[in-house]
Amino acid sequence: MxxxxxxxxxxxxxxxxxxxxxxxxxxxxxxxxxxxxxxxxxxxxxxxxxxxxxxxxxxxxxxxxxxxxxxxxxxxxxxxxxxxxxxxxxxxxxxxxxxxxxxxxxxxxxxxxxxTGHPRFFNQLSTGLDIVGLAGEWLTSTANTNMFTYEIAPVFVLMEQLTLKKMREIIGWPDGEGDGIFSPGGAISNMYSVMIARYKFFPEVKTKGMTAAPRLVLFTSEHSHYSIKKASAALGFGTENLILLNTDKRGRVIPADLEAKVIEAKQKGYVPMFVNATAGTTVYGAFDPINEIADICEKYNMWLHVDGAWGGGLLMSRKHRHKLNGVERANSVTWNPHKMMGVPLQCSAVLVRERGLLTGCNSMCAGYLFQPDKQYDITYDTGDKAIQCGRHVDIFKFWLMWKAKGTVGFEQHIDKCLDLSAYLYDKIKNREGFEMVFDGEPQHTNVCFWYTPPSLRSLPDGDERRERLHKVAPKIKAMMMESGTTMVGYQPQGNKVNFFRMVISNPAATRSDIDFLIEEIERLGHDL
Amino acid sequence: MxxxxxxxxxxxxxxxxxxxxxxxxxxxxxxxxxxxxxxxxxxxxxxxxxxxxxxxxxxxxxxxxxxxxxxxxxxxxxxxxxxxxxxxxxxxxxxxxxxxxxxxxxxxxxxxxxxTGHPRFFNQLSTGLDIVGLAGEWLTSTANTNMFTYEIAPVFVLMEQLTLKKMREIIGWPDGEGDGIFSPGGAISNMYSVMIARYKFFPEVKTKGMTAAPRLVLFTSEHSHYSIKKASAALGFGTENLILLNTDKRGRVIPADLEAKVIEAKQKGYVPMFVNATAGTTVYGAFDPINEIADICEKYNMWLHVDGAWGGGLLMSRKHRHKLNGVERANSVTWNPHKMMGVPLQCSAVLVRERGLLTGCNSMCAGYLFQPDKQYDITYDTGDKAIQCGRHVDIFKFWLMWKAKGTVGFEQHIDKCLDLSAYLYDKIKNREGFEMVFDGEPQHTNVCFWYTPPSLRSLPDGDERRERLHKVAPKIKAMMMESGTTMVGYQPQGNKVNFFRMVISNPAATRSDIDFLIEEIERLGHDL
Known part of the structure; x- marks a missing residue:
């Protein structure tokens, strides 16, 4: 064909x-x-x-x-x-x-x-094809404009403003006050948070550079997204000044480890400035305990960022939002509607509790774009808040989906995905040949497991078994892709050999697709 | 209605x-x-x-x-x-x-x-609505995937690779060798160039931060785009370490000023690291003399970046590409197909002459995305080159337009736009009530001029005339927007009061639209 x-x-x-x-x-x-x-x-x-x-x-x-x-x-x-x-x-x-x-x-x-919208595509955090979101993107392309000024994107600029306010309300900031911007993805949103934190504590770095500040250190979990590390490198902190925090077996930051490392850094004369708490880690789907981390941030005067790129969507669910308890104490939050909420790529927001910092940090007052003598209220121009100049319209598809689903529609979608992951967990936790990477129900839709082919099952624990098991997931994945039937990710983590990471954000997925995946893994892996 | x-x-x-x-x-x-x-x-x-x-x-x-x-x-x-x-x-x-x-x-x-596609929309560098590009965007939204791995974007990843190679060939790098990536706009592309330059000269900054390097200084024209300044702030150099270069009356860098400032910086013990030459400034459309700047960069071992966000498109024209002579000596080039080439927003590339630097600078080796044991050649995965994680597919619309127009089609479009700007220049250079901001034919499609209403024409040069003239363009622009007939930008520049900056990148524009614009300015401004 x-x-x-x-x-x-x-x-x-x-x-x-x-x-x-x-x-x-x-x-x-x-x-x-x-x-x-x-x-x-x-x-x-x-x-x-x-x-x-x-x-x-x-x-x-x-x-x-x-x-x-x-x-x-x-x-x-x-x-x-x-x-x-x-x-x-x-x-x-x-x-x-x-x-x-x-x-x-x-x-x-x-x-x-x-x-990527196929009911059996589970390979990434962003899956699915929302029809209203798609219509929104088609319209966005047809309008082909730029978010930097109200002048050429009046409707989109206002939609962004109202949507960001709504998101801040959902986070729990009083009256939805604060600021924010849509950026080209979670990595850039996280980078914004580090920049803004630096500007808050050491505004002179903007003009004088990093040498104007003492040695600054940042903290994030060993399970957190690599974008925090990328930001540390790019913004001139250096990756060695990003201190990795230990986690419990479920991949959640151990707050005592944070405090110990803060004290240690201070003793060395460094200045602890920024803590990233992850709400929904990439591999385990773990939620760091935000309230306990916030206590430590307050005690030591550090910026608290919550990277909810993956887990932020759970704020829309009355049943699951408790996993982000304390998020209202964050100074900034990354939240990617293009992940758990099923909005087409790209759609990521960084939200900031204190007004004025985004502009203070990024404003360069370019006269040719942001003329003060325009006929409209120029506080609506967004360009001076951004590290970008031109900025793609990412808001419309999200706004349109919100109109079409309502807040309740997002909630239903999220609850359904989490139900499906609980179904998967229940199905495989005691199934022969399957082993969970960590015990207990998943916090997010991430279900991490090994599949052990019959030929390995009788092998004793040890290097040989580990080495052979390490090769199983890549082989099954390769066969899956060659046969084209389904797609799911795998990776090693720390000292754990390659395992499958199943994630469910696809609105098309049903229990039958979960069943199919498991049977497909067994079919492809049985004779390895 | x-x-x-x-x-x-x-x-x-x-x-x-x-x-x-x-x-x-x-x-x-x-x-x-x-x-x-x-x-x-x-x-x-x-x-x-x-x-x-x-x-x-x-x-x-x-x-x-x-x-x-x-x-x-x-x-x-x-x-x-x-x-x-x-x-x-x-x-x-x-x-x-x-x-x-x-x-x-x-x-x-x-x-x-x-x-923004209307034949009389001249407000930004990005205008027009290309139908094939639009179709490309509709398809991109429908495919809804992510550029970070070959695994989930095989066709788009290859299209990006081939298109970047073609662009490097057009720049003039031998066999199109080198590297590059599409980024979410020219500001981010320029930021990449500064990051890569720093990594080339001081790779230890990636791990140790800016304090591991001596005091680094960057150079760019006073007429250059503010994104170089944003990058200096964001990446930890500090805006004070970005040294602005004087320009001639046409807005082109004076190479002798660069050399003098390099020497001065060295005498202070600073390390001159990076020079940005603009190919097509935002307001005047000026092309810095790249060859003379390249000589100085070679002499003092500095990175040469060419910001061709706006002017890069002229490389497609045999008639106009001489304006970028020397671009092949650059270490990196920003080139935004979404500006002069009429590709829908966003479409910006940063091209790098030396292979390996992009990856060296940005790689964090995230095991969960970039598994070394995949079944395909993982050198095709692009995620480790980027400061982003997820990355929107910006290539397809551009690739599709290139297929549909051929290189010759882009050339024709660019030649036509430059012809139109020459027509505008000829029309107004001696027209009553119009005054050019700088003498001589424009290098790019930027035509900068004042319109002086009859009531001001007899006023002697001086503060009163300047103050009143400063208010004319904003007033006309406001009326233009209220009546909705056309849109063109204005701004002050240095000590020059508000003037109109006409730019033509819109493929729909014709001479009659240029005539209309001039008549409209006269109609709206006559009684001011």
Whole structure:
């Protein structure tokens, strides 16, 4: 099957470079190329025709994404795709291609990609394909504007402002007061938090550089996201000044370890400045005890950031938000709606409790963008808060989804995902061949486990068993991808050999998909 | 006219919250809400219906965007939009809205926005609405994946790699060798360049922080983009260690000033590390003399970055690329296809001549993402090069446009825009009431000028005239926005009072639109 053109609704304009059996309706596209599209004088008809052909390709893809009888992916190695699959040529050339060929290219791009919305795609924290969110992105692209000024994005700027306020209310800051901005992902949001903390305590670093401050140290869990480390390197702290905190067996920071390390740092003459508490770690889905960490931050006058990139969504659930108790005591919070809340990529917010810091930290007063003599209230311009200049409109899809689902809709989605992970946990905790990486019900949707093939089960604990078990998950994953039936992640952690990390944020997933995953792991791994 | 529903093709589903005359076909949407969409069991029909309704709204918007009889914008103040325009309610609520209302919200969002693709929108460096680029964005949203691994974005990762190589070839690096990455905008791309330079000269800063390095200084033109200053602040150099270079009357760096300031810095014991040469400044569109700056960088062993965010596109034009002569001597280059090349926002690349630096600088080896034991060649994973973790797919729309236009299509677009700016320059350089901010043909499409109303023309040069002239551009701009006929930017620069900065990157613009702009400025400003 080529280009997946065998669906009746998919029969348009694939008549070039295709095997004969898929050559179907010859239509308008045959004779047009890009110069015939708008803004060409008579470009309206071909433009509408072209866009509708694209939409047909996309809606077919959407349909198939949710069809369990289709594969999650059709895997090929880089060299295979680079050599050109059945005429799919990735190379760019000097001369234009016809619009007909462009449509074929679009089809092929989707064919060789990964269906991240497929009910059996569990590979990342961001999964699923929300239809209202998708519509929001299509509109955003069509509006094609920039968040830096109210002048050219009035509606989006206001939507961002109202949504950030709502998020701050949900965090629990009085009257939703504070500040915030949408950024191109959780890593950048976390970077903002470190920058703002530094500006709060040592504003002179902005002008004089890091040498104007004493030796500053930051703290984060050994299980936290690597973006805190990236920020330490990028912002000039140095990764050695990021001190990793010990965790309990569930991957939660041990507050006493934080206090001990703060005291130790102070004794060395360093200045403890910033603590990151993770709400939902990447691998274990652990929630650090925010209240206890906040006590220590208050005692030693440190900035408390909560990285809720993954776990922030649980704030929408009355049943699960207690896992973030104390978040209202944070100075800043990262929260990625593009993860647990199912908003299309990219959608990440950093929220700041104290007003003025974001602008103070990042403002450079560029006269050509942020003219003080505009006719409207320029406090609505957001550009001077950002480390970016141009900024993509990430708010609209989120705003539109919130309108369509209501707060209750997000809550239902989150509760459902957590129920599914409890179902998975119950299913495998005592199942033969499965072993949990840590004991007890998962706090988030992360379920971490080893699958041990029969051939290893009788081996005694020891290096040989460990080495062989370490190779099992990669092998099963490779076979999964080759067969294209499902996708789930694996990784080692500390001294633990490779294990599967199952995460559920996909609104399309059901118990039957969880069952399928487990059976698939057993099927593929049985004879290893 | 409400919601612009009077177009025959626009007659769907606006029957709630609308004045009676626009209540038309009642259809499927009336009874559905988001829970009826896919992945709901029988969600396919309402999903397709909903998406087609959205597409109808969007294609109508596209049609009108290119229609000169429509306004560029329908301006309202923030408080007006916040109060709710004719039922357009921006507030989020706990309970879901119907899909019908969602469609109305989409319509309203577009109605109160700004048509950045309109032939008379000249307000920013990024303008226009390329139809193939738009199709590319729609597909990107539908694929909804993430650039960090080949595993989940095989096709997009390869497209990025091939496109970056092509861009490096065009820059002139032998065999297109080197490295690079697409980032969320020019400011972040410029930030990358400073980080990489620091890593090249002082790799220990990554682990030990800025205190491990001597006092480092950076150089950039007083006319350069403020993102270099933002990077100096964020990365811990401090803005005082960014030394501003004097420019000639055209806004180009004076190389002798650079050398003098380098020598001065060295005499103070500072270490000159990084020079930014701008290829196409934001306001004047000036091109710094790269070859002469490169000579000085080589002499004093400094990193040369070329910020071609705005001017990089000229590399595609055989006629204009000489303005970037010497760019092949740069260590890194920022180039934003979303500006002069008309690619939808966001699309920015940073290109690096030396392989390995990007990864060396940013790698944190996160085991849970970048497993060394995958079944494919993991050198294709890009995540460890980035300061981001998740990364939006910005490549596809650009790749698709390149396919559709060919290199020659970009060249034609750029040559046409520069021809138009020459036309504008010729038209106003001797026109009564107009005065150029600097003499001579513009290097880029930036044309900077004052319009002096008749009432000021007889005033002698001096403070009063300056003060009154300073207020003219903001007043005209405000009236322009209120009437919605066109949009162009203004700003002061140094000791020069507010002037208009006309830029042309919009593929829809023609000479008649330039004529219109000038007449509109005269019409609105005549009686000031």
């Amino acid at each position: 080529y280009g997946e053109c065998n669906h009746p609704a998919d029969s348009s304009s694939c008549n070039r470079g295709l095997p004969e059996e898929t050559q179907t309706n010859i239509n308008l596209m045959d004779v047009f190329n890009f110069v015939d599209l708008l803004p060409a004088k008579n470009g309206e008809e071909p433009t509408m025709q072209f866009l509708l052909e694209i939409v047909e390709i996309l809606t077919n893809y959407v349909r198939k994404t949710f069809d369990r009888s289709t594969k999650v992916l059709d895997f090929h190695h880089p060299h295979q795709l680079l050599e050109g699959m059945e005429g799919f040529n990735l190379e760019l050339s000097d001369q234009p291609e016809s619009l007909e060929q462009i449509l074929v290219d679009c089809r092929d791009t989707l064919k060789y990609g990964v269906r | 409400y919601g612009e529903c009077n177009h025959p093709a626009d007659s769907s589903s606006c029957n709630r919250g609308l004045p009676e005359e626009t209540q038309t076909n009642i259809n499927l949407m009336d009874v559905f809400n988001f829970v009826d969409l896919l992945p709901a069991k029988n969600g396919e029909e309402p999903t397709m219906q909903f998406l087609l309704e959205i597409v109808e709204i969007l294609t109508n918007y596209v049609r009108k965007t290119f229609d000169r009889s429509t306004k560029v914008l329908d301006f309202h103040h923030p408080h007006q939009l916040l109060e709710g325009m004719e039922g357009f309610n921006l507030e989020l609520s706990d309970q879901p809205e119907s899909l019908e209302q969602i469609l109305v919200d989409c319509r309203d969002t577009l109605k109160y926005g700004v048509r």
